[in-house]
Amino acid sequence: xxxxxxxxxxxxxxxxxxxxxxxxxxxxxxxxxxxxxxxxxxxxxxxxxxxxxxxxxxxxxxxxxxxxxxxxxxxxxxxxxxxxxxxxxxxxxxxxxxxxxxxxxxxxxxxxxxxxxxxxxxxxxxxxxxxxxxxxxxxxxxxxxxxxxxxxxxxxxxxxxxxxxxxxxxxxxxxxxxxxxxxxxxxxxxxxxxxxxxxxxxxxxxxxxxxxxxxxxxxxxxxxxxxxxxxxxxxxxxxxxxxxxxxxxxxxxxxxxxxxxxxxxxxxxxxxxxxxxxxxxxxxxxxxxxxxxxxxxxxxxxxxxxxxxxxxxxxxxxxxxxxxxxxxxxxxxxxxxxxxxxxxxxxxxxxxxxxxxxxx
Numbered sequence: 001x002x003x004x005x006x007x008x009x010x011x012x013x014x015x016x017x018x019x020x021x022x023x024x025x026x027x028x029x030x031x032x033x034x035x036x037x038x039x040x041x042x043x044x045x046x047x048x049x050x051x052x053x054x055x056x057x058x059x060x061x062x063x064x065x066x067x068x069x070x071x072x073x074x075x076x077x078x079x080x081x082x083x084x085x086x087x088x089x090x091x092x093x094x095x096x097x098x099x100x101x102x103x104x105x106x107x108x109x110x111x112x113x114x115x116x117x118x119x120x121x122x123x124x125x126x127x128x129x130x131x132x133x134x135x136x137x138x139x140x141x142x143x144x145x146x147x148x149x150x151x152x153x154x155x156x157x158x159x160x161x162x163x164x165x166x167x168x169x170x171x172x173x174x175x176x177x178x179x180x181x182x183x184x185x186x187x188x189x190x191x192x193x194x195x196x197x198x199x200x201x202x203x204x205x206x207x208x209x210x211x212x213x214x215x216x217x218x219x220x221x222x223x224x225x226x227x228x229x230x231x232x233x234x235x236x237x238x239x240x241x242x243x244x245x246x247x248x249x250x251x252x253x254x255x256x257x258x259x260x261x262x263x264x265x266x267x268x269x270x271x272x273x274x275x276x277x278x279x280x281x282x283x284x285x286x287x288x289x290x291x292x293x294x295x296x297x298x299x300x301x302x303x304x305x306x307x308x309x310x311x312x313x314x315x316x317x318x319x320x321x322x323x324x325x326x327x328x329x330x331x332x333x334x335x336x337x338x339x340x341x342x343x344x345x346x347x348x349x350x351x352x353x354x355x356x357x358x359x360x
Contacts, residue, residue, distance in 0.1 A: 040240065065110075087240060094110050096221060119201075123200055130190065132190055132226065133185065139181055148214075154195070162360055204231065263348075271343055273339055284325045296318075300350070
């Protein structure tokens with residue numbers, strides 16, 4: 001066996017590239033370039049149909065949220081006629097709602113904040129921000145007030161770490177791109193821009209939004225769509241990095257995890273009876289979460305005692321949470337368990353939903 005030590009391997013025609021066992025490694029096909037999670041909008045644990053947001057803080061496609069304080073809607077749309085260079089199946093559409101929005105109007109808005117552990121190393125480096133975008137029309141009209149121009153940008157935080165995304169405008173902006181209302185692209189258009197990340201940056205956030213409020217006569221009459229959002233180190237926009245679906249789902253479940261058990265003898269989580277009318281269940285998360293999540297008290301569903309039948313809970317409570325599991329308790333409508341007996345919490349004819357959120 002021989003050992004080869006060299007600074008570069010070049011092909012016969014020159015340049016720092018060569019083919020190894022039929023594979024040519026380049027910056028375009030190396031894994032781990034994109035710091036955005038779910039940039040191709042494949043994962044929608046919360047549902048992919050149109051969802052109306054009336055307050056800040058609502059998430060739609062995994063890791064993507066509203067960050068303003070006005071109404072709007074998000075939904076998944078298929079990319080039916082991709083242009084050359086697009087490789088994804090889906091886009092996120094942000095649209096207006098109706099004329100009765102909060103705070104005087106709607107603001108079409110999509111955001112994602114990158115956790116510090118996934119971007120702090122970019123401080124002091126150049127990054128390239130790229131995405132595809134299109135609008136419902138060149139001019140976004142309104143019945144009252146005006147949506148104004150459209151902006152996309154990266155915001156950075158140097159003074160705080162992993163501050164909640166809602167209402168956080170960061171300590172500054174880089175990679176800002178503006179489209180003038182009246183000249184908005186109606187066909188898929190690739191946008192990319194390079195900028196220097198300030199030293200000491202702890203978090204980066206991407207935002208897409210109209211720069212003013214507006215009202216429309218009907219829901220969904222105006223919209224924009226984004227696809228293949230990417231932030232990468234360096235000053236060159238490489239092709240969008242498509243990640244294995246299972247791997248991307250795992251990344252998303254670090255921030256949000258959901259299980260549903262609907263009808264027909266479905267078992268969801270197992271527990272041990274604390275008394276004849278109390279069941280304590282252990283819900284183990286699929287992925288270690290970013291922090292101890294906020295776990296919703298589940299829809300009641302039904303509790304199964306094997307060999308006996310189903311019992312109807314009268315209440316549910318979250319007893320404790322950690323980044324890896326949650327303890328959830330059920331109070332039963334009638335006694336039937338003995339202390340220490342096992343039981344399943346799920347659904348016989350109804351449904352059981354459990355959600356855990358450790359979003360920024």
